[in-house]
Amino acid sequence: MLLAFSAVSQSTLNSFLKPADTxxxxxxxxVVITESALAGTSLLALNQLWYQSYExxxxxxxxxxxxxxxxxxxGHVYSAYQLGRIGAExxxxxxxxxxxxxxxxxxxxxxxxxxxxxFDGFSKEWGFSWTDMLANATGASLYIGQELLWxxxxxxxxxxxxQTAYASQNPEKLxxxxxxxxxxxxxxQTYWLSANVHSxxxxxKFPKWxxxxxxxxxxxxxxGSKTEAVDNFIITPHRKxxxxxxxxxxxxxxxxxxxxxxxxxxxxNVIKVPFPAVEFTDKNDIKxxxxxx
Numbered sequence: 001m002l003l004a005f006s007a008v009s010q011s012t013l014n015s016f017l018k019p020a021d022t023x024x025x026x027x028x029x030x031v032v033i034t035e036s037a038l039a040g041t042s043l044l045a046l047n048q049l050w051y052q053s054y055e056x057x058x059x060x061x062x063x064x065x066x067x068x069x070x071x072x073x074x075g076h077v078y079s080a081y082q083l084g085r086i087g088a089e090x091x092x093x094x095x096x097x098x099x100x101x102x103x104x105x106x107x108x109x110x111x112x113x114x115x116x117x118x119f120d121g122f123s124k125e126w127g128f129s130w131t132d133m134l135a136n137a138t139g140a141s142l143y144i145g146q147e148l149l150w151x152x153x154x155x156x157x158x159x160x161x162x163q164t165a166y167a168s169q170n171p172e173k174l175x176x177x178x179x180x181x182x183x184x185x186x187x188x189q190t191y192w193l194s195a196n197v198h199s200x201x202x203x204x205k206f207p208k209w210x211x212x213x214x215x216x217x218x219x220x221x222x223x224g225s226k227t228e229a230v231d232n233f234i235i236t237p238h239r240k241x242x243x244x245x246x247x248x249x250x251x252x253x254x255x256x257x258x259x260x261x262x263x264x265x266x267x268x269n270v271i272k273v274p275f276p277a278v279e280f281t282d283k284n285d286i287k288x289x290x291x292x293x
Contacts (some may be wrong), residue, residue, distance in 0.1 A: 080139025083109025
């Protein structure tokens, strides 16, 4: 009896997650209402719980292009890309046309992050950053451009993270605890361009899920600027850029008829699968990693 109930439940969930062949008004309306509620609620909470803790000012801009070895800019690119991908995929689930998926779904990340950037513009602590906006546009364009050019995502933006010793030296800026550090400690973050080999070389017998990944990270950062000021002490740690070459798995290319598994694979495809990696630094050093997160 339990097995029969489980089979029926899985079948129902599989049918629910299967994208509609034609426009489903009920699904589309559900998507629009849900996205609007989530976006509105999260922005309101962000304004009340975060920005109200800092001194407000008149709207102003700032040039932060030289900070954090540009890791924060890659964070904007990544966020805009992934939010846009999600926006397009949920509209695909509701049966919306491809054109509408790109216009209204893939620009979701750019629109959401633009509002946050405006919040920054009224905060004395930060300011509206045109380089952040450029990064947001780049992320959205990376998704839209590939859909227009290839009708698929041959190059996927991914993220990986490992804890570092830098966070404990400046937890206010870099986070205190694993979850905060995932968001704040740029020293432990790596952003990857993960390219699917089979998509570019269809005549070769490469596994359809095999990717080659190029990663970028930075190290030696306690604050955004090159000359660090922490607890009134001026220090100059050794900051360096890092490039990585590794393999990866595109989970969405794993063949399955289960829409439950396809959804799970899509959700977890935002994370780079740990693999051995070769590291190249701006000091002309080469380092091998047996496994890299």
